[in-house]
Amino acid sequence: MTRIRITVNGEEREIDVETSRLLVHAIREELGLTGTHVGCLNGDCGACTVLVNGQTVKSCSVLAVSADGAEITTIEGLARDGELHPVQQAFWDEFGFQCGFCLPGTLLVTCELLERNPDPDDAAIDEAINGTLCRCTGYAGIRRAIRRAAERISADRPEPAPSPADR
């Protein structure tokens, strides 16, 4: 076992892992954060995406020991005080997901995209989500959600969630 120290969603944690432990399994099992999903374990599907030191990576393709000292944001780190992150709210409003399996990855690549490019066009959006496979939506809802999130964040006025009566 090797002891590693990581900061997860702002909280410092120490865990003991085998050298063979994948980061995605350490996040889910040692840290108990099961919002990060295990999909293909092949670096293709993107369901295991997390931010490591501010950049999206597929955590199935990272050894936990390699992440020693890193700052990690998982999907659990987006909402604050029960309020959805503006990106999450936009996906909710625009039906940017169905089953939700790919959603953690899709949300985190969206956060990274909007950080790098606050006003992405369709080509930039497609490039950002081309490592995140969604087998439900056909991507149209995802594109709309990302555009909506961009508008919201640049307007800097997150709207409250619509009430059930609006739906």
Add this chain to the structure above:
Amino acid sequence: MITNNFGYHAPPDLDGVVAALAEARGDVVVLGGGTMIIPDLTHGRASADVVVDLSRAGLSGIREEGDEVVVGATTTYTEVLSDDRAAALVPLLRTLSSGITGGPQIRNKGTIGGSAAYANPCSDVPACLVALGARMRLASAQGVREVPAEEFYTGAFATVRRRDEVLAAIVLPRPDGTAGYTKLKLAESSWPIVTAAVVSRPDGSLRVAIGAVAETPRLIDVEPPSAGVDDPAWRDHVRRAVAAAVPEPWSDLLADGAYRMRVAPAIVARSVARALAAGGEETP
């Protein structure tokens, strides 16, 4: 999950890396970004007794050394894309990095050196390095040697790198000319099926490398088109040049060898057109 534990070293510098490699026994894995080798370990396509992780060894970044451009082995595609100076020096590097399949997550983590050393016939990097006339800088406890890219690749997933060596950097002569790059893939998330990287030199000559057509990237002998890239006679010349360089085409799940041979001349023609047009800045 990976079913066996292994010795793990993440040395803080190149000396530490070569020392760890000199001592390592059994199956030794040099870990760059991990985007290919970690899934291989997970799925049992590779095995490791020792992993030497380059991520803390300070091998990333692009710098000029005299007339040459040195790309540190662990330079990621994202680093290439955010380094405007590097893009100006070697536009082909940016073009290939922008088209890497697998999303920003892979471009953030995958490295130029990792792709180069992994030697997947279908990767973008190897043929581009051959077209650019790159030299592969290999370091070991015995010292440093440099191998031209076209001699580096010995087969599918095979290179001249010894097990005690690490690919520390890739040395590129500063390109004097314009470049074009094209890859054929039939779906957004697909590996390339055929790639062609072309450098058009100021004297009018072309340096053309094709990837994914054979086990290793191949330089092909192509004259510049005198009557445009659609001229049937020139297309025929390209077809013969591909055939001469590829006695045995590569087949995999995506396409068999005969298909690759059929489409390769058209992909070469597109890259030549891009190189001649304005410097091949288009996204592949």
